[in-house]
Amino acid sequence: xxxxxxxxxxxxxxVVAQVTAIEASLFVFVxxxxxxxxxxxxxxxxxxIFGAYSLGMAALYTFYRAPDVAMTEAAISAGxxxxxxLLTLAKTTRADHEAAFESVNLxxxxxxxxxxxxxxxxxxxxxxxxxxxAPIWSNPDVSQWYIAQTYAETGVENAVMAVLAAFRGFxxxxxxxxxxxxxxxxLIVLHREVFA
Amino acid sequence: MNGSAPDSxxxxxxxxxxxxxxxxxxxxxxxxxxxxxxxxxxxxxGRLDSDRRQGTPYTESQVxxxxxKIVAPFAFTYGLFVTFHGGGSPGGGFQGGAIVxxxxxxxxxxxxxxxxxxxxxxxxxxxxxxxxxxxxxGIGLVPVALGGAFLQYELxxxxxxxxxxxxxxxxxxxxxxxxxxxxxxxxxxxxxxxDAGGFADADAFDDEVGDGPETDEARDxxxxxxxxxxxxxxxxxxxxxxxxxxxxxxxxxxxxxxxxxxxxxxxxxxxxxxxxxxxxxxxx
Numbered sequence: 001x002x003x004x005x006x007x008x009x010x011x012x013x014x015v016v017a018q019v020t021a022i023e024a025s026l027f028v029f030v031x032x033x034x035x036x037x038x039x040x041x042x043x044x045x046x047x048x049i050f051g052a053y054s055l056g057m058a059a060l061y062t063f064y065r066a067p068d069v070a071m072t073e074a075a076i077s078a079g080x081x082x083x084x085x086l087l088t089l090a091k092t093t094r095a096d097h098e099a100a101f102e103s104v105n106l107x108x109x110x111x112x113x114x115x116x117x118x119x120x121x122x123x124x125x126x127x128x129x130x131x132x133x134a135p136i137w138s139n140p141d142v143s144q145w146y147i148a149q150t151y152a153e154t155g156v157e158n159a160v161m162a163v164l165a166a167f168r169g170f171x172x173x174x175x176x177x178x179x180x181x182x183x184x185x186x187l188i189v190l191h192r193e194v195f196a
Numbered sequence: 197m198n199g200s201a202p203d204s205x206x207x208x209x210x211x212x213x214x215x216x217x218x219x220x221x222x223x224x225x226x227x228x229x230x231x232x233x234x235x236x237x238x239x240x241x242g243r244l245d246s247d248r249r250q251g252t253p254y255t256e257s258q259v260x261x262x263x264x265k266i267v268a269p270f271a272f273t274y275g276l277f278v279t280f281h282g283g284g285s286p287g288g289g290f291q292g293g294a295i296v297x298x299x300x301x302x303x304x305x306x307x308x309x310x311x312x313x314x315x316x317x318x319x320x321x322x323x324x325x326x327x328x329x330x331x332x333x334g335i336g337l338v339p340v341a342l343g344g345a346f347l348q349y350e351l352x353x354x355x356x357x358x359x360x361x362x363x364x365x366x367x368x369x370x371x372x373x374x375x376x377x378x379x380x381x382x383x384x385x386x387x388x389x390x391d392a393g394g395f396a397d398a399d400a401f402d403d404e405v406g407d408g409p410e411t412d413e414a415r416d417x418x419x420x421x422x423x424x425x426x427x428x429x430x431x432x433x434x435x436x437x438x439x440x441x442x443x444x445x446x447x448x449x450x451x452x453x454x455x456x457x458x459x460x461x462x463x464x465x466x467x468x469x470x471x472x473x474x475x476x477x478x479x480x
Contacts, residue, residue, distance in 0.1 A: 068286045068288065080301070084381060088385055156284065158284060158286065158288070161288045165365050169347040173332055173336060190388065195321040195383050195384050
């Protein structure tokens with residue numbers, strides 16, 4: 001597991017500032033599906049395109065060697081969220097639309113474009129993907145420490161799980177309670193006493 | 197907004213029409229289920245129509261059911277693998293619990309949400325969610341009782357305490373919470389909003405607590421025999437004599453339209469429920 005995290009390409013060369021064809025097509029797919037999710041006028045279409053977007057993001061996370069995040073994205077976002085949204089849609093009234101797409105609000109689009117351009121300007125200072133000099137990788141006190149010490153300290157090989165369940169276990173306990181509270185909140189909002 | 201299906205579109209006062217309530221198979225009609233809500237007229241009182249149209253849309257598909265039958269065991273095993281093997285490979289309780297819950301979603305989409313709801317009792321869902329939270333808190337509190345800090349795994353009285361303490365938290369804590377809550381969200385969303393099921397109505401509350409998980413479905417699906425035109429709004433609706441009859445009728449309907457599925461679990465259940473429904477109908 002830790003070996004797969006090393007920032008080198010398949011041939012041992014550092015993967016710096018090269019965009020492969022798979023990566024590029026995933027980018028295009030994700031951006032297009034995000035746009036169509038926002039622009040689709042029909043809610044059902046938007047939900048389905050959003051599921052496709054999440055699947056694209058999951059593939060992208062896998063590509064960037066974050067399989068734990070990719071699994072979460074695929075299972076929760078592409079799977080469960082889509083199903084819950086479809087279920088909600090099936091229980092409500094769905095309007096018929098003449099047009100396939102929303103009309104774009106030009107001032108809003110301009111503001112979003114400005115924000116996008118501003119964020120794009122910061123891209124030059126972000127370390128290249130896989131760069132060994134990236135602070136998040138080279139930091140000896142955080143990333144390198146966890147990679148070096150996780151197995152000795154916890155006995156598990158998956159550093160992500162070790163961080164979640166051991167080093168940051170109290171945070172995870174809070175998150176688990178939040179998930180539990182979300183279920184209770186759904187019962188209260190829907191005026192139900194039982195789940196099933 | 198106006199329905200494409202003429203029968204429902206021509207019915208302005210949806211809530212007061214007993215015939216409408218007498219059609220439990222609303223979702224199975226290809227014309228209406230294909231529209232995903234397009235055919236449903238807006239309520240005249242401005243409420244969301246979820247409390248009126250509680251019947252969950254379900255269309256039996258000869259493609260989906262065999263596919264799910266084949267895929268579900270593998271997906272379930274994969275979910276367990278991801279949960280149990282989180283220490284050595286990508287994954288963990290959160291991802292694995294979500295996959296396990298997704299298997300239940302799959303089964304519900306293939307064989308009907310109501311049938312799945314009966315198969316997977318409320319007790320299971322609640323036990324998963326509550327039990328997981330208690331296990332996580334318990335594993336955290338045992339070291340506190342032994343004089344340490346919260347979640348200080350070294351103090352757990354088991355061999356290799358850090359590793360197995362973490363695995364316990366991931367598998368029995370997070371995995372079960374996520375699986376239980378996601379299943380619960382699915383079923384409670386499928387049920388929709390309840391007018392009479394809230395704390396405001398003492399009768400409905402007593403009925404729900406007294407009669408168990410199936411009771412609130414009596415309000416949900418409309419009454420089979422159409423004798424209750426006020427479905428969903430009358431507070432006394434909660435103690436309608438046949439919650440099982442309502443559901444059974446649904447299941448029986450499903451089973452009847454699906455003769456080729458003999459020997460299948462759902463068909464068996466439907467047959468049994470059909471008997472119940474017939475008995476209940478006779479009593480009335």
